[in-house]
Amino acid sequence: MLHEIKASRSNALPNAQSELLFARGRSVFPDGTTRATVERDPTPRYVMKGEGAYLIDVDGQRFLDLNNNFTTLIHGHGFAPAMDAVSRLLRDGTCFSNPTAHEIDLAELLIDRIPAIDQIRFVNTGTEAVMFAMKAARAFTGRSCIAKIEGAYHGSYDWAEAGQGSTPFTWGSPEAPIAVPSYVGTPPTVADEVVILRFNDAEGARRRIAAAADRLACILLDPMPSRGGLIPPDPEFITAVIETARQHGILVVCDEVLNLRQSYRGSSARYGIEPDLIAAGKIIGGGFPVGAIGGSRRVMSVFDGSTDRAKVAQGGTFSANPVSMVAGRVSMEAMTEAAFDRLEAMGDRLRAALTAAIARHQAHFVISGAASLFRIHPKQTLPRDYRASYPSPQEAAAVKAMSRFFINEGIILPAGAAACLSTAMTDADIDKIADVFERFLATTPSSNGEARK
Ligand SMILES: Cc1ncc(COP(=O)(O)O)c(C=O)c1O
Known part of the structure; x- marks a missing residue:
């Protein structure tokens, strides 16, 4: 059974400028933004600009972007x-x-x-x-x-x-x-x-x-x-x-x-x-x-x-x-054939690293995806369809805690932990994602209930 995962503090990073913009947004938009899919926890991070694999928010934080505008930016920002x-x-x-x-x-x-x-x-x-x-x-x-x-x-x-x-x-x-x-x-x-x-x-x-x-x-x-x-x-x-x-x-x-x-x-x-x-x-x-x-x-x-x-x-x-x-x-x-091959190789390496980390920590997660896409499921075995991948409230909380952990480590992991790579990313970025995931697992009670240090 998956044990409750304590979410790290939301918005542990500075977000005063985002708060100000959100206050303005709330008075002009029905839910403060203009897209149902904008993530907030509880405040969305307003972007100042994008730079390749990274984006910089209005409070000056820099994040590795695994969202890439919902998988659109295959070359990252400002190609x-x-x-x-x-x-x-x-x-x-x-x-x-x-x-x-x-x-x-x-x-x-x-x-x-x-x-x-x-x-x-x-x-x-x-x-x-x-x-x-x-x-x-x-x-x-x-x-x-x-x-x-x-x-x-x-x-x-x-x-x-x-x-x-x-x-x-x-x-x-x-x-x-x-x-x-x-x-x-x-x-x-x-x-x-x-x-x-x-x-x-x-x-x-x-x-x-x-x-x-x-x-x-x-x-x-x-x-x-x-x-x-x-x-x-x-x-x-x-x-x-x-x-x-x-x-x-x-x-x-x-x-x-x-x-x-x-x-x-x-x-x-x-x-x-x-x-x-x-x-x-x-x-x-x-x-x-x-x-x-x-x-x-x-x-x-x-x-x-x-x-x-x-x-x-x-x-x-x-x-x-x-x-x-x-x-x-x-x-x-x-996006030549070689560029697709490189992206796929990066995806393969990342999925393998995440899977190995799960095995080391005997954690209640499993990785799906292909090519430049990956998803981290809070499940013991790989789901075969939507019903099997549908998270229980406890599993949804585990994914939310993971996204928070990632953001506090400078990585945007989209809601639902379905994410993508871009050609702007380097091997060091892939290592960073794997490292943050490993550290998240290390702070998380394992599937058999033992807290791992
Ligand atoms: C598979 C799929 N179809 C259609 C759409 C809709 O595309 P758009 O947001 O450009 O209208 C999306 C958007 O995420 C999608 O992922």
Whole structure:
């Protein structure tokens, strides 16, 4: 059993300037900030600036950043080649109603690398990318429903949100998971139009997809959902999803908004998935807002409005703005195969070091993740799905204590302990993360109850 872990004092570091800003923020924003995901304990740390792998807060503290704006900044903060290219561009204009060569440059780079993408369209966020991919699947198949993985986060489109915040009190039986709405007032029809699958449950996926087959436009699949546990997919599960989808003319939409960072060709290719559509975002904008929908010519033709009204009219005032396109292209060009290999080697080394520390301390933790992503679970064994990775109140307290320990040691470990590396990090940074984790374990009662010094 996991013994209670005493959280170290929150905000042990100076934060007077952050407190002042938060007081101002609270009077103008409903919860003091403008994103549900901003971390606070209880005050958020306001940032002064970012510098490579580090960021500096308004109180002058320097932190190794394992959040990287929710995995977006694959090169860390202020990646010089992208910033230089954007600086040169700014005076020529930041957005036009006309197309630019910059959007073609980024499109060609992505099409060249990602096997499932023959054609592409740009939007401004991952939420939009997922939304338009789902609309495209609906328009292509003439069906309205979607299937998705329990607990997986895909942004804020109503149907993509269903089941993302399921809890033990709401998620229903293992055989028939419920499409729990994400917010009060969600139209009840949304739940009727979403089929929830459990990650790595091959038999359940076959059964539930087949049962709803004539209504399903697509299966929305993140190959390694971060909120689902950042757990690798079983090959049998992938096969079950793809085979059943193909049997019934259902499209497979891979949400690679986060996991495109897993390899030069993305995560579908890495896990042997051949999706009909891919939603991308985050790293392909080089630190600026971006999203993309890509796929086979046949399916992407739903966006073609050249001769008739497009089946799906996809616009967006800032879509394909040259700033995001240029920053994205320059950042992605720097992500050569060798750069991905180096990031993956750093990730492997870190995961191995964390796992070894857990073994030395017989601690109640386990490590998941791949490539530049890792997650520290307060669990004895590696979970296989969202339900198994869902923390008990005691386990959630252990993770919170760990994040506090890390912040007081100068490392930002995101809530839920799902984190990422950047090319700006060095071997010394990896050693520092492993060292802080080891020291956290040393101050923590072990799983068999003995306090370790
Ligand atoms: C897998 C996945 N899909 C979609 C989104 C939504 O992207 P955005 O925040 O750019 O709207 C996210 C964001 O974290 C994500 O991780």
